[in-house]
Amino acid sequence: MSLLEVVLALAILAMSAGILATITRTATDNGLVAHRLATAQILAESKMAEVVTGAISVQGSAGWMPITDIVPQGIWYYRLQTESAARKNMVGVRLSITDQAGMDENKELFYIVRWMIDPSLGLDTLPTQGTGTGTSAGSSGAGAPAGGVQ
DSSP: OOHHHHHHHHHHHHHHHHHHHHHHHHHHHHHHHHHHHHHHHHHHHHHHHHHHHTSSOTTOOSSOEEOOSOOSSSOEEEEEEEEEOSSTTEEEEEEEEEEHHHHHHTOOSEEEEEEEEOGGGOTTSOOOGGGOOOOOOOOOTTSOOTTOOO
16 A cells, blocks of 8 residues: 555545534534424424413413423423404414523524314303203103103
């Protein structure tokens, strides 16, 4: 082997190592972004479930509210916005999620939108016992069992 071949082989090896280092850094950055977005999506689904069940008021918040649940990494925030829907007695709920980096830039990282029945209508309360309109099943005159079909 000549000295020229050795130098050429080392140059090829150095360029390959540099390219592999760049690819590894890009893959790591993309993995961190994917983890951040997955965490934001899970938090958005969780907070939206709280809104749907009534644990969080649909009225919305004045700005970004901190998420007090235990989150593996970082501090996360949510913002709730409502708007009236084109359909009567419906309301649109938009829940946005961001982390500390998003708060500094005042931008959302992930959001979810749900259309739901307006909670101010009170349709989620059970009627009182005295106002029931149920019918009682009696025996039929034709010999068929009550409520049965022949």
